[in-house]
Amino acid sequence: MSPAAGVNAPLLPDSRKSPEKPPSVSGAVFNVSTSIIDLSVEFLMRYTHAGDTTTYAGVMRESFGKVGSILVQICVMITNLGCLIIYLIIIGDVLSGNQPGGSVHLGVLQQWFGIHWWNSRAFALLVTLVVILLPLVMFKRVDSLRFSSAISVFLAVVFVGISSVMAIMSIFEGKANSLRLLPEFGDKASFFDLFTAVPVIVTAFTFHFNVHPIGFEMEKPSDMISAVRISMVLCAAIYFTIGVFGYLLFGDSIMADILVNFDQNSGSAIGSLLNDIVRLSYALHLMLVFPLLNFSLRANIDEFLFPGNTLLEKDNTRFMSITLILLAFSYLAAIAIPNIWYFFQFMGSTSAVCLAFIFPGAICLRDAWGISTVRDRILAAVMIILAVVTSTIAISTNIYNFVTGNES
Template sequence: MSPAAKLDAPLLPESRKSPAKPPSVSGAVFNVSTSIIGAGIMSIPATFKVLGVIPAFVMIVVIAWLADISVEFLMRYTHAGDSTTYAGVMRESFGKVGSILVQICVMITNLGCLIIYLIIIGDVLSGNQPEGIVHLGVLQQWFGIHWWNSRAVALLFTLVFILLPLVMFKCVESLRFSSAIAVFLAVVFVAISSVMAIMALIEGKTNSPRLLPELDKEASFFDLFTAVPVIVTAFTFHFNVHAIGFEMEKPSDMISAVRISMVLCAAIYFTIGIFGYLLFGESVMEDILVNFDQNSGSAIGSLLNDIVRLSYALHLMLVFPLLNFSLRSNMDEFLFPEKTHLAEDNTRFMSITLVLLAFSYLAAIAIPNIWYFFQFLGSTSAVCLAFIFPGAIALRDAWGISTARDRILSAVMIILAVVTSTIAISTNIYSLCTGNES
């Protein structure tokens, strides 16, 4: 078996045979949806502020549609070859360089997302001070400011007593119940936020959201492109496609699960985007959970704020192990390509797990802002995993199965991804050099 073919082996059956009790489509929907609805939802309202409602809605629909196409490419070309992993199908198309590129992008994307999750959990529990404005966390509001509810201590407790037990599972299907709970919590978050926005609208406490972006300065047009990578990152789950898909009985089941998940997640993203923007207007933060601190004068309103924040913090804790799966297996394959399967070596399994948790924790303590993190990931590794690599596989067509439609869609996908990412990266560099905020 080639090193690429061993990638993610702890998550997959050793052959292409289906397990005795193959996962249901509903279970796959929960796992796919949980992989998608991670921290990305927190920055969706901010993209509505930057883009305006109509362009943001169009971007969500287009990116969801392209993500569905790219997953279909990945599954079809993987089943046409001998691999069972993303790195494996890239190796069959582009050799060892292809598999290494996938491994690096998965490690960058997933590690970045895990750090983002911890940053947001820290915001919820212990607050943040964006631009000098103090936003208290739930623990600080309830008990006052103490050493034991500081960001460092609260995150350490969460890491040791909640996240560590969850990342010990060695099969994706084992997380189907926690994934179902995670999706439910995301829906609760969106529902309560929507109710709060509607109540504020009825009471006349909201401002009308902008339908189109305001282009009031020279760089404004290019600044719009900095919001696109945020949505790309919010729909990037391709690192888990093979781990989930090859546990299914039929390839068509995975495609069905992905399409259901895309519709569900797009609806959730648009709902939280419009109502979050409506609720907080131009003051909406890059991490909208920071806005839910003390903005209500009533006890019920304060209770709803706390429920919103805590429900989504718990959601991220349940999403954490899904991303950790593919990150850990890719890192193991990258560092130890000749070793036995990771699941068979408990020492290596524990060592990599603890190192990843420790690094994520330290980075989350050091980095306070998630917006630039999303921009960086969406402009680089995430866009490669979601669009550029799947499009390149279809264009390379190592198995001779591409249709004219496949080649056209692949070319369009790659061109759009490269152009928008290049503009976003250039705009961010220009903003940093000139000292302006994007």
């Protein structure tokens, strides 16, 4: 399937055909969201093939000059570095716990062995960084991470599966929380607070910085579109399942990092074991995803700081220096700011939304290769407008909540 195939397909079916069942609002929202993300990837791949480059920064350079490539590199660096810090924060929550809002949640190591200096957040993360993450980030080709990536997907499925079983068990035991189809707005909440979830969703589906390195290592780069669609369905299913079952288990007490909630006493040995497996499986999943994001981040930093130099993989000194500095900075940031919500809000409203929607749409509107159709330009403009409006509302609401003391 060519990259342009999905873009030129009709948006609506033949009006003469009556659907058997009217589509739901939630289904329509998911389809629209999926279509927009698919569209942004198709724009990237199609305009990349039209030019002489094989990178995101390159296609932006061909469209907007050096300023365009610099903007992409900066956004990739901010987004990927923020994600790496988020991963380390979550891993720290699993191993050594957290104290959100003053409530104490113990980590797996603390529950197993008690509270000691060697299972403190700082030391546990340091050992994880040196023993597990450092060897993984030393690979110089993204294809070398295919096995660890496959294992990470399996661990994510284990996490979802066990969480689902626990939620179903709580339903049968009558302990599950009731789901709400609509949000409740209290004295301190408003309709605009809904938009603060947008940055989290955008960050969760921002993978555009890996489209080029993965796609152009494939035998047929055009197959990347199919790979993206399958991956999006898989991720959306995982996110949706965790959201529903997580709320069934924890209700309004659910934390920004849901893994923190799994320290609760289940009342049985089997329940406690399941809690530990859930947390450890996802922590290991993040450890195996970490090097994939680090790969793109390291490459963009190198291209930004050392343009025109020899390939990074052939310069061991440069490769090692950037790698170690990134690991050290991520570690220090994860220790200093142990809350994932702040990073999600910042990235999803700025750098991530630019990479996922604004830049691909701008490339289409710029049309440096003269291949955009009227329909392409309309869709690109709508995509940019939606991204800017929702991000602006989210940023404004977060600032207002912070100033008035209503932040969550």
